[in-house]
Every structure is written in C-alpha cells, then in structure tokens.
Amino acid sequence: MAEFNIPRHRRNSDCSEVTCASVRSIDPPPSFKRDGNHPVGKRSGHDATLINPGPPRLYQLNTERKHIEATDKKVRRWTYGRRDRNKQNKVILMVGETGAGKTAMINSMVNYLMGVKFEDQEFYQITEEEKTEAQSQSLTSEITVYEVFVEENPISLTIIDTPGYGDTKGFDRESEISDNLRWLFSDEDFHHIDSMCFVIKASQNRLSGKEHYILQSVLSLYGKDIEKNIVFIITHSDGGPPTDALSAINTAQIRCRRDEREKPVHFLFNNQQEEKRAHAHKASWEMGEKSMDKFLKLLLENNREQTQMTVDVQKLQKQIESRVFNLKDHITEKELEIKELDEILDAIRQNRDKIEKSQNFEFSVNKTVKEKVEIEYNFFSLSNYATCCSVCEENCHEFGCWKVPFGDLSKCDAMEYGYCTVCTGKCPHTKHVKGNRKYVTQTKRVNMSFDELKRKYESTGDGKYKKESKNKTKIEENLESDLEKIKAEKSTLLHKAYMLIMHLSKNLITTDWYFTDENLYFFISRLKEEGKDIEVRDMKVVWEKIKAWENRFSRLIWIEKGVRYLSNQFPR
Structure with missing residues (x-):
C-alpha cells in the first residue's frame, strides 16, 4: 500500500505565501481582556478566530455556512477553505451515541488535515456545540456536513455529522434523521461515501440499547454492500488493546470491515487534543496521528460505496x-x-x-x-x-x-x-x-x-330462479362463484x-x-x-x-x- 504523508506546515512569521498554512497574512499576537475569556485580536495563520488563549490556543475556524437545498433546509453545510473539485475528496459518515466523542474526532481529523503538530500548542475546531444550562451534552438537532479544503493538502474531507441518537429529544426523531440522510444522498455532491465511522468508547464492554438503536436506524438505510465501509473509531483510549470495545462489537455481531485476523477494523484516539500539552501527553498525540495515517490510507483504497444506489x-x-x-x-x-x-x-x-x-x-x-x-x-x-x-x-x-x-x-x-x-x-x-x-x-x-x-x-326469462342442482338455485351458485373468486384473489x-x-x-x-x-x-x-x-x-x-x-x-x-x-x- 502506498505511503501517504500529510505535509506538516510550520507557522513562522517570515514564511512565504506559498509555504504558509494559509494565504492570509499572520497578524500579531492577539491581546486579551483581563478575564481571558474574549480575545480582542482574532486571526491566526489560518482563517480562524481565537476563542481561548490556552495553552493550547483554541481557534474556531471561520466557515461558509449554508443549507443544502435538496434537504429542505434540514442539513447544514459548513465549508472551510476554497472548494477545489480537482482534489480527491473523501466522504465520511460519523455516527455514535451522544457523549461518545464524535465532536472531538471531527475536530481531530480537521487538525490532522491542516498539519497541526503537538509542538504547535494550538488546536482548531470546526464544530460548534450548543450547551444546556444543566449539562454539557450535545444537542445538535440538524445533520451537519463539514467540508475541509486545505490548500497544501492533496485531499479534502467531507464529514457528515449525524445528531446524537437517543438524546433528550427522544426516539421519535430518529426516522426524521434517516430520511434527512436519504435526502442528502440525493444531492449530486453526495453520491458516494468512503467510510461510515461508528464512534465508541474504549471502556465499553457491551453496546448499550441506544447504540443498538443507532446501528438499526442507520444500517436500515443501506444495502449489504455497505459492510466493507463500516469501521470503528475507539475514543478515550490509553493506547492499550481495546479488548472491552472489541468484545462488545463482536458480541453484538455487527457486520463491518474486518482485517486479516477477522478483527473489526478500528482506530484508537484519546480525545485530549484540546488539553494542556505536557510531555506525558505526546505519546497519546502520536497514537492519534498514527491512527489517522492508517485511516486515511484505508480511505485511499477507493472502497467508496455509491450512495445513489443507496438512495x-x-x-x-x-x-x-x-x-x-x-x-x-x-x-x-x-x-x-x-x-x-x-x-x-x-x-x-x-x-x-x-x-x-x-x-x-x-x-x-x-x-x-x-x-x-x-x-x-x-x-x-x-x-x-x-x-x-x-x-x-x-x-x-x-x-x-x-x-x-x-x-x-x-x-x-x-x-x-x-x-x-x-x-x-x-x-x-x-x-x-x-x-x-x-x-x-x-x-x-x-x-x-x-x-x-x-x-x-x-334470472331466467320467467322471473323464477331455476334449480341448477337439487338444493341450489342459480343465485346461490353465482354467489358461491364470487366467493371462490374473492378467496383466490x-x-x-x-x-x-x-x-x-x-x-x-x-x-x-x-x-x-x-x-x-x-x-x-x-x-x-x-x-x-x-x-x-x-x-x-x-x-x-x-x-x-x-x-x-x-x-x-x-x-x-x-x-x-x-x-x-x-x-x-x-x-x-
């Protein structure tokens, strides 16, 4: 399998327009209010807004936001960077229970594509989560399509984020989500899918009822050929073998892509990318980079499933x-x-x-x-x-x-x-x-x-119903004939x-x-x-x-x- 290397861009103040991570010029370091919550300066080397000085510095990517017309405004489309149809685009569908770590994984994929390294002490997010006052729980009510175009990267990513199944809005919304996915795939820009990633925590030793429900709801959209595209993103991993999670997947008898040892194809991440980076965290960061390397190599195998067939x-x-x-x-x-x-x-x-x-x-x-x-x-x-x-x-x-x-x-x-x-x-x-x-x-x-x-x-000509047999009149025979006809129908x-x-x-x-x-x-x-x-x-x-x-x-x-x-x- 051909090696796939993502360019790693350093953001030095004297870099040229060609070698910088963005064609935008780099502004001076931003100033902050005394409480440290709201920045006065807003720009980084990428087209982003600084929302937390860190460390690491946390940026919100500035995206063009629209609704996809074919979906009756039920699917949002957030695009970062300049669209380039000459790039090889990979489409990923992310599913998982609320709290499994889908949002963190989406942002991690984006940072990997942008070439962010551990030493950079910065992190970019493309997602925006709504928070309830009582709990920090994802309540996204719409499907969101994130499109990421990094100029220096040979590929682009399209990540389809499904709402958290089984969240506080209840189960009566899930059929609507499935229908919205179907409408999304009817759009000409989404006629294929390269991977369906099911996000699950490493510590889980069995799939919950909600997760069974997610699989039932999403897989009911597809024909059996989608099995080879289903892989698992295992989050909150300590780097060791995900024995519990793999056991849960096998026990649930999930049809998915498997390796040469018949194990479910999976990738490990620790979900600590936004935390302060000490030397002890470097191994976890590198684990995530290696997983992303393997994941993108898998995407390059061209195993895409045509969603038009799915539609x-x-x-x-x-x-x-x-x-x-x-x-x-x-x-x-x-x-x-x-x-x-x-x-x-x-x-x-x-x-x-x-x-x-x-x-x-x-x-x-x-x-x-x-x-x-x-x-x-x-x-x-x-x-x-x-x-x-x-x-x-x-x-x-x-x-x-x-x-x-x-x-x-x-x-x-x-x-x-x-x-x-x-x-x-x-x-x-x-x-x-x-x-x-x-x-x-x-x-x-x-x-x-x-x-x-x-x-x-x-009737007979004289107005009387003659007997066709000893005990039956003509009208009875007609009725019984109708009866047999209806039974045959x-x-x-x-x-x-x-x-x-x-x-x-x-x-x-x-x-x-x-x-x-x-x-x-x-x-x-x-x-x-x-x-x-x-x-x-x-x-x-x-x-x-x-x-x-x-x-x-x-x-x-x-x-x-x-x-x-x-x-x-x-x-x-």
Missing part, C-alpha cells in the same frame, strides 16, 4: 413497504367481503321455502364499505398524514409520509416518474391527495331484500406480500421497523390457514428478528419515559 435502495424499500401495507388493506377488504357473502348465503338457505314460492324477504348483513377517516397520530408512522389515490380510493403512502410538500406529490416515495407504484391503477401523482385522512374498510349493518339480489344476478395478495417482505429481508442489512411483529403476524396467520408451510417458516424467521428488535426498542421507550418522569418530579 435507490431506500426509495425501493419505501415503495415495497407501502405496497405491503396496501396489500394488507386489500386482504382485509377481501375478508370482509367473504363474510358478507357468507351471511347472504346463510340468509338464502334459511329462506329457501320463500324462494321456491317466488316470495320476497328481507335480511340483515354486515356490508363492506370504504370510508375516509381522520388519521390518529401513531408513534411508528411519526406523522398523521397519508398520500391517497382519489381514483382507486386506496392509501398509497401512509407510514412516514411527512417529508414531501403538499403541492408536489411527484416527490413522494410511492411515485416513480410521476406515477404511483402502489395503487391498483398506477395512477399519476396528480390524482393523489395528501392529507390527514385515509381510507378505511369497515362494515355497516344494513337491511337487504331478495329482490335486490335478483337485480344483481341474472386473497390468496394471490398474500403471496405477493410474502414475496415483497422476503425481498426486503434478503437485500437489506436490517428490516425496517415499520414492519412491526403485529403486522408480520397478520400475514403469517393467514398463510398458515392456507397451509403454506414453507412460507410460514420463512416469515417466522423475519418475525423473530423484528420481535427481538421491538423488545429492545420498547425497553428504550420505557426507560426514556421513566427518565422524563423522574426529571419532572425531581427538577434540578
């Missing part, structure tokens, strides 16, 4: 999910129609003597009707909106339908090239409506008469749902948790009724995985509720 996979996943839920609605409708026809047939058998005498009679049945009702907020849907087809009268995208604006449903996940992939008629997006109401099939008790059945089914719908669910489970690292164990059991129980033993066995494998995930997730929800309750009862 396509994610959109296909959403479409398949919507189709499965649409099939579930259809199956429910067919079952209600079967019950309705059974009730009609029972009424005919009970009044056979009146039919023989050509007498009319009335009876009551539970008639299948479809109505549009208001959507109640559901935790797993994360919204109370749905996109419905006004022609087919079907729900085309219900769960998670919150992102797309009301005025342009062509961008809805259910749509492809302006047409719906879900509804029966595959109608254009202009025939769809997004709102807080959806179609629901239910029953309504109504009175019917035998004369109504006569108008619906063919239901069976076809079940098979379609089975094939779609198995396709998802085989082509994704994880199964999206919109498919709750209750939803899967709906299909399993009906396949079992039809004697589909192989299909039942396959579905149960998926069901067990989802059930195990839901149990972990439910525990996290109750823990969160408990923490909120205690916080309200015993405020600080």
